[in-house]
Amino acid sequence: MNEKRIDNISSLYEIFFSLERKWTNEWNHHNEVGLSKTHLFLLKILGVEGSKRPSILAEQLNITTGGVTVLTSKLIKDGYVVKTQNDRDRRAYNLEITEAGRELLESARKQINEQIDKMFGMLSDGEVQNLKDIFYKCLVGK
Template sequence: MIKVIDRHNNGITALFEVAAAIERKWANEWNSHNNLGLSKTHILLLDLLDSKGPLRPSDLAETLHVTTGGVTVLTSKLLKAEYIKKTQNQSDRRASQLEITAEGKQLLEEAYEHIEALVNRMFGMLTADELKTLQVIFMKCLQA
């Protein structure tokens, strides 16, 4: 691995501080403007079910990088509000799967508007090319 940041010049510390500050700002923006009553992970879960169709809880856990117990906690609120429903897996009748409901799709549309406004507040000063570069950098960091 190539050492590109000199610890003695506080490069690592500065990068850590910037990443932490962005994370805090994102969370503060989400929480202060969130009138949906759901966490970012709830919205990601709904988005997954909307884009991929019905999924088993274990598949959701793997994709969201949480435990199956974490999925149970997340989905209980969504099931109670009828944003998702539990159905039987057609290929394996012993297994259940979760799918988004019409109410969940409607909520997801509201969430997309909220997220778009949040992204504009956080990154609106960047050009389209800078946003694309930032996305590529973030994806590289996540895949490391």
């Protein structure tokens, strides 16, 4: 890899890291629902895709199953998620969103949309698609 490419990639990494910090700070500063972005993403997955085993959620969130346990313990305590017995393996359990979780997700949608608009509103549809394609390519490594 040539020096210019290394410098550009290093700069890109620094920008991406700063952007992630900015998103997190913005979320925390305007957070009206009291949950992290990851909590809401987990609720969204359960809301859209239905009941899931913790190991599947861990893969989708790119975290450990222990991380899922930490996230879901608050969601279960607050009544947004319930544990249900796995139909195929009685020793295992699934996680399922509750009606209260769906309502919370809906009420958080305004805050989420405002943050998305603030972070990406200046981009054209084509730029958003290109950025999505690039990030996905970086994520899967292909």
